[in-house]
Amino acid sequence: xxxxxxxxxxxxxxxxxxxxxxxxxxxxxxxxxxxxxxxxxxxxxxxxxxxxxxxxxxxxxxxxxxxxxxxxxxxxxxxxxxxxxxxxxxxxxxxxxxxxxxxxxxxxxxxxxxxxxxxxxxxxxxxxxxxxxxxxxxxxxxxxxxxxxxxxxxxxxxxxxxxxxxxxxxxxxxxxxxxxxxxxxxxxxxxxxxxxxxxxxxxxxxxxxxxxxxxxxxxxxxxxxxxxxxxxxxxxxxxxxxxxxxxxxxxxxxxxxxxxxxxxxxxxxxxxxxxxxxxxxxxxxxxxxxxxxxxxxxxxxxxxxxxxxxxxxxxxxxxxxxxxxxxxxxxxxxxxxxxxxxxxxxxxxxxxxxxxxxxxxxxxxxxxxxxxxxxxxxxxxxxxxxxxxxxxxxxxxxxxxxxxxxxxxxxxxxxxxxxxxxxxxxxxxxxxxxxxxxxxxxxxxxxxxxxxxxxxxxxxxxxxxxxxxxxxxxxxxxxxxxxxxxxxxxxxxxxxxxxxxxxxxxxxxxxxxxxxxxxxxxxxxxxxxxxxxxxxxxxxxxxxxxxxxxxx
Numbered sequence: 372x373x374x375x376x377x378x379x380x381x382x383x384x385x386x387x388x389x390x391x392x393x394x395x396x397x398x399x400x401x402x403x404x405x406x407x408x409x410x411x412x413x414x415x416x417x418x419x420x421x422x423x424x425x426x427x428x429x430x431x432x433x434x435x436x437x438x439x440x441x442x443x444x445x446x447x448x449x450x451x452x453x454x455x456x457x458x459x460x461x462x463x464x465x466x467x468x469x470x471x472x473x474x475x476x477x478x479x480x481x482x483x484x485x486x487x488x489x490x491x492x493x494x495x496x497x498x499x500x501x502x503x504x505x506x507x508x509x510x511x512x513x514x515x516x517x518x519x520x521x522x523x524x525x526x527x528x529x530x531x532x533x534x535x536x537x538x539x540x541x542x543x544x545x546x547x548x549x550x551x552x553x554x555x556x557x558x559x560x561x562x563x564x565x566x567x568x569x570x571x572x573x574x575x576x577x578x579x580x581x582x583x584x585x586x587x588x589x590x591x592x593x594x595x596x597x598x599x600x601x602x603x604x605x606x607x608x609x610x611x612x613x614x615x616x617x618x619x620x621x622x623x624x625x626x627x628x629x630x631x632x633x634x635x636x637x638x639x640x641x642x643x644x645x646x647x648x649x650x651x652x653x654x655x656x657x658x659x660x661x662x663x664x665x666x667x668x669x670x671x672x673x674x675x676x677x678x679x680x681x682x683x684x685x686x687x688x689x690x691x692x693x694x695x696x697x698x699x700x701x702x703x704x705x706x707x708x709x710x711x712x713x714x715x716x717x718x719x720x721x722x723x724x725x726x727x728x729x730x731x732x733x734x735x736x737x738x739x740x741x742x743x744x745x746x747x748x749x750x751x752x753x754x755x756x757x758x759x760x761x762x763x764x765x766x767x768x769x770x771x772x773x774x775x776x777x778x779x780x781x782x783x784x785x786x787x788x789x790x791x792x793x794x795x796x797x798x799x800x801x802x803x804x805x806x807x808x809x810x811x812x813x814x815x816x817x818x819x820x821x822x823x824x825x826x827x828x829x830x831x832x833x834x835x836x837x838x839x840x841x842x843x844x845x846x847x848x849x850x851x852x853x854x855x856x857x858x859x860x861x862x863x864x865x866x867x868x869x870x871x872x873x874x875x876x877x878x879x880x881x882x883x884x885x886x887x888x889x890x891x892x893x894x895x896x897x898x899x900x901x902x903x904x905x906x907x908x909x910x911x912x913x914x915x916x917x918x919x920x921x922x923x
Contacts, residue, residue, distance in 0.1 A: 399857065400857050400858065400859045401815060401816070401855075401856040401857045401858065402813070402814060402815035402816075402831065402832045402849075402856045402857070402858040402859070402910075403812075403813075403814045403815075403858070403859050403860075403861075404811065404812070404813050404814075404832075404834070404845065404847065404858060404859070404860040404861070405811065405812045405860075405861050405862075405863055406809050406810075406811045406836045406843060406845065406860070406861070406862045406863065406865075407809060407810045407811070407812075407863045407864065408809060408838065408843070408862055408863060408864045408865040408922075409863070409864045410809060410810035411807045411808070411809060411838065412762065412763065412807070412808040412809070412810060413762035413763035413807075413808050414762065414805065414806070414807055414808070415758075415759050415762045415803050415804065415805065415806050415807075415808055415837055416762065416765070416766050416767070416805075417461075417463040417464075417804035417805050418463050418464045418532070418766060418767040418768070419755070419758045419759070419762070419765055419766075419767065419768045419804075420460075420461075420462065420463055420755070420768070420797060420800065420801065420803075420804055421462065421463055421464035421465065421466065421531075421534065421721070421767055421768055421769040421770070422457075422462050422464075422465055422466070422531075422769055422770055422772070422773040422780070423465075423466045423467075423470070423721060423722060423769040423770060423771045423772045423773060424465060424466065424467045424468075424522075424525075424772060424773050424774070425467070425468060425469045425470035425471075425472050425473075425772060425776070426468050426469065426470075426472045426476070426493060426494075426513060426517075427469075427470060427472060427493075427495050427510070427738055427739060427772075427776060428495075428510055428732075428736065428737040428738030428739055428740055428775060428776055429510070429732075429733075429734060429736060429737035429738075429740060429774070429775035429776070429783075429784070430772055430773065430774055430775055430776045431517050432509040432510065432514075432516075432517070433509075433734065433736070433737070433775065433783065433784060433785070434450070434453070434773070434774035434775045434776075434781070434783060435449060435450060435453060435517065435525060435773075435774065436448055436449060436450070436516060436517045436521065437449070437450050438516065442786070443785070443786050446528055447521075447524050447528075448516075448517075448521065449521070449524065449525050449528060450783070450788070452783075452788045453774065453781060453783070453788070454525075454528045454529055456780075456781065456790060456794065457529040457531070458529065458530060459798065460780075460794065460797045460798045460801050461530070461801050461804065462529055462530075462531045462797075463531055463532060463804065464531055464532045464533075464534050464580065464767060464769070465522075465525070465526055465529065465531045465532070465533060465534060465769075465773075466534040466535075466536060466582070466721050466769045467522050467533070467534070467535060467536070468522070468535075468536065469494070469536055469585055470536070470585060470722075471494050471495070471585065471586065471589075471590035471591065472493065472494045472495065473536035473537065473538055473582070473584075473585045473591075474494075474538050474539060474540035474541060474584060474585055474586075474590060474591040474592065475493075475494040475538070475540070475541060476494075476538055477491075477538070477542060477546075478518070478519055478538070478546070478550045478553075479546075479549075480513075480515045480518065481515045481517070481518015481519050481520075481521075482518055482519055482520060482553065482566060482567075482570055483566065483569075483570065485515075485516050488514070488515040488516070488518065489515060490512055490513065490514050490515065491512070491513045491515065492511070492512060492513070493510065493511055493512065493513045494590070495510070495511075495738055496511050496512075498738065500729055500738050500739060501738050503735060504735075504736060504738075508736055510736050510737075510738055519550075519553065519554065519570075520567070520570040520571060520572060523554075523572065523576050524571075532579065532580065533576065533578050533580070534580035534581075534582065534620075534721070534767070534769070535550070535554070535578055535580070535581055535582065536581075536582035536584075536585050537550060537581055537582060537583055537584065537606070538584075539583055539584030539585075539587065539591060539592065539602055539603075539606055539622075540584065540587070540590075540591050540592040544605055544606045544608075547581075547583075547606055547610070548609070548610055548611060549563060551578070551581070551610055551611055551613075551617075552564075552611055552613075553566065553567055554567070554575065554576045554577075554578045555575045555576060555577060555578055555611070555612075555613040555615050556575060556611070556613050557575060557613060558573045558574055558575065559573075575613065577615050578615070579615055579616065579617060579618055580618050580620065580653075580767070581610075581617060581618070581619055581620065582620045582622070582655060582721070583603055583606050583607055583619055583620065583621055583622065584599070584602070584603070584606075584621075584622045585622055585655075586622060586625070586657065587599040587602070587622040588622070588624065588625055588628070588631055589625065591622060595634075596630070596631045596632075596633075596634035596635040596638065597634055597635075597638045599622065599635060600634075600635050600638035600639050601638075603621055603622075603635075603639070604639070604646055607619050607648055607650070607651065608648075610650070616650070617650045618650065618652040618653060619648070619650045619651050619652060619653070620652070620653030620654070620655050620719050620721075620767070621635070621651065621653065621654055621655065622655050623635075623654045623655045623656045623657075623703070623718075623719075624656060624703070625657065626656075626657070626658055626699065627658075627695075627698070627699040627702055627703065629702060629703075629706055632654070632703055632706045632707065633706050633709075636706065636707060636709070636710040636711070637710065639710070640710040640711065641710060649715070651715075651716060652715065652716060652717065652766070653716065653717055653718070653719040653766060653767060654703070654707060654716055654717070654718055654719060655719045655720075655721050656699065656700075656703060656718055656719065656720050656721075657720070657721070657722040657723065657771075658695065658696050658699055658720065658722075658723050659722070659723065659724060659725070659726045659771070659777075660689050660692035660693045660724070660725040660726065660750060661674045661692075661725075661726040662674075662692070663675070663676035663685065663688045663689065663692060663725075663727075665684060665685075665688055665822060665823055674726050674727065674728055675728050676688075676689075676727050676728065677727055677728060677730070677731070678725075678727040678728075678730075678731040678741045678742045678743070678744065678747075679731055679742055679744065679881055679883070680881075681746070681881070683820060683852060684820065684821070684822055684823060686746055686850075686852065686880055686913075687818065687820060687822075687827070687829050687850070689725050689746055689747070689750050690749065690750060690753065690829055690850050691829060692725075693723075693724075693725065693750040693751075693753055693754050694753060694757070694829075694830075696720070696723065696754055696757050696758075697757045697760070697761070700718060700720075700757070700761045700764050700765065701761075703718060704718065704761075704764045714763075714764075717764060717765065717766035717767075718761075718764050718765050718766070719765075719766060719767040719768070720758065720765060720767075720768040720769070721767060721768065721769040722769065722771040723754055723768065723769075723770060723771060723778070724747070724750070724751065724754075724770055724771050724777050724778025725746075725747050725750050725777075725778055726739075726741075726777050726778075727741050729741075732775075733775070733782050733783075733784050733787075733886070734775075734784040737775045737776065737784075738776075739776050739777055740775050740776055740779075740782075741776075741777060741779075742782075742791075742883050743778065743779055743782070743791035743792055743793055743883060743884075744792065744880070744881055744882060744883040744892075745792050745875070745876070745877045745879075745880060745881075745882050745883070745892055745913060746880055746881075746913075747778060747791075747792065747793060748791075748792035748793055748795065748796050748875055748892070748915060749848055749850055749913065749914075749915055750778075751770065751778060751793050751796050751797075752796045752799075752800070752846065752848050752915040753833060753848045753850075755796070755797075755800050755803075755835075755846075756833060756834050756835040756846060756848060759803055759808060759835035759837065759846075760808070760835050762808045770793070770797075778793060779791055779793065780793045780794040780797060781794065782884075784886075787886045789884050789885070789886060789889040790884065790889070791883070791884055791892075792875060792882075792883065792884070792892045792893075795875050795892075795893060795894040796875065796915060798894065799846065799873060799875065799894060799915065799917040800846055800917070802837075802839075802842075802844040802917070802919065803835070803837045803844055803846070805839065806837030806838055806839045806844060807837055807838045807839070808835070808836075808837055809836040809837060809838055809843065811834065811835065811836040811845070813832050813833055813834060813847075814832075815830070815831035815832035815849075815851075815856060815858075816831045817829065817830060817831050818830070818831055818850060818851050818853075829850060830850075831849075831850070831851055831856075832847060832848065832849055832850075832851075832856065832858070832910075833847075833848055834846045834847035834848055841868075841921060841922040841923075842919060842920070842921060842922070843862065843865075843919075843920040843922065844917065844918070844919060844920075845860065845917070845918040845920060846915065846916070846917050846918075847910060847915070847916045847917075847918075848914075848915050849910040849911070849912065849913070849914045849915075849916070850913065851912050851913070852880065852912050852913055853912065854912055855909050855910060855911050855912060856909070856910045856912075857907070857909050858907070858908050858909070858910050859905055859906070859907055860905070860906040860907075860908065860918065860920075861904065861905050861906070862904070862920065862922075865922055865923075866904060866922065866923040867901050867904055867906065867920060867921070867922065867923070868921045868922060868923045869901065869920075869921045870899045870901055870906050870918055870919065870920045870921065871896070871899060871918070871919050872896065872897040872898070872899045872908060872916055872917060872918045872919070873894050873895065873896055873897060873916070873917050874894065874895060874896075874897040874910070874911060874914050874915065874916045874917075875892070875893070875894045875914060875915045875916075876911040876912070876913060876914035876915070877891075877892055877913065880913050897909075897910075897916060899918060906918065906920065
């Protein structure tokens with residue numbers, strides 16, 4: 372018996388123990404999926420599908436902001452094509468201004484007449500990746516043309532809620548209060564409300580989501596967890612609300628640092644002077660697939676993989692690193708529950724994605740810019756599926772970053788603009804926003820491959836399902852490179868009226884979009900047949916598929 376056939380037979384036999392016995396599965400199927408309609412779980416928060424914009428490289432300048440006098444089509448200085456595409460995928464929330472930039476940013480520099488705003492040194496001036504800019508350009512010396520009023524205009528145009536990260540490292544707590552006042556105080560009520568009106572916005576913005584520092588274990592102050600807990604108390608002890616139910620988000624660990632989480636929550640909730648603030652609603656976690664050293668260790672493995680030049684092991688290495696998010700969510704949730712058993716505080720994954728070395732950016736001024744391939748699309752999709760499956764834990768997430776940086780949805784320079792494969796993932800997964808999570812069982816043979824002389828495995832298929840009314844959305848990631856997967860899908864306790872599908876795949880795992888070939892990778896319809904209440908679909912290798920299933 373061939374290895375693939377043996378593995379498939381073994382996997383199917385094991386699946387019989389967990390799948391319901393109401394259906395006659397075809398023995399020839401490579402994979403099986405069963406969706407349990409009566410096992411509805413948490414609602415998938417639309418904010419899981421958020422985006423992140425930082426003042427770094429080409430994200431703001433040359434990305435979001437082109438200026439009102441630009442020949443590039445724009446709305447109030449904001450790139451029109453970007454806004455149109457964001458509306459297409461219904462971006463629910465936007466995080467700004469950082470990132471590490473946030474803890475060196477004085478928000479007062481970004482209000483008032485643009486021609487009178489001060490120029491400042493950008494936080495990222497000290498990064499080795501910025502050395503090639505030779506101390507020149509908007510990416511090094513911040514002009515503050517894009518400040519709070521411009522960001523709020525961007526959110527309004529994109530129909531997204533603002534999520535503002537406050538400076539805890541280098542500004543006093545009173546400045547945080549004043550920023551909330553500028554954003555949310557009623558028209559005509561305070562001097563800052565008048566300043567907002569002069570900036571073009573008499574009505575308050577009603578900003579609900581506020582990050583209290585960023586990566587406070589590192590660039591945001593290099594605090595210990597107990598030191599940060601003390602600062603968090605001070606910054607959040609009194610904040611004006613103006614009728615807005617604020618949601619404060621604390622700076623959580625680097626990856627899965629359990630000690631940071633335990634010590635912070637212990638200091639906050641289990642000390643002799645416990646913290647009581649119902650506005651504390653979020654715990655920020657960042658997880659990048661950046662150490663792609665294939666199981667090796669050393670300083671040369673961090674952010675040293677290439678975005679375009681990789682082999683089969685490099686393909687699966689990114690999948691493995693991104694897939695770690697599920698364990699991180701489980702571990703962090705368990706620690707948080709020791710001190711917050713009712714789980715009033717949810718997890719906020721406001722930075723995630725694969726991170727590679729420099730060299731594939733579309734413009735040399737784009738610090739941390741990189742190309743985005745079909746590999747990154749699958750990595751992003753499996754991450755979103757993990758958020759969906761953990762909908763009771765995750766309330767907000769933000770892909771890093773929206774444009775011209777790391778795991779971008781868009782790449783642009785001057786008047787050129789393209790969507791990356793990641794855009795199509797968010798377009799496909801938009802249907803999950805606000806849906807009821809459904810318990811779903813997946814069964815497929817594991818991937819077996821040689822990891823530099825050592826045997827390694829990875830799951831053969833995974834995904835998530837949700838329901839809105841009589842529509843069930845199923846998303847599936849097939850990471851296997853060896854061939855297509857004949858897949859059967861059934862719905863327990865339900866009858867299918869019809870189904871249609873869409874898929875993102877490429878025969879070249881390095882495929883990506885460029886200014887010369889902007890449509891090299893894009894989603895296309897996929898055939899789905901329905902027979903005897905069972906759906907049959909053949910998933911291409913290295914693919915992401917969405918099925919829209921209509922119930923009777």
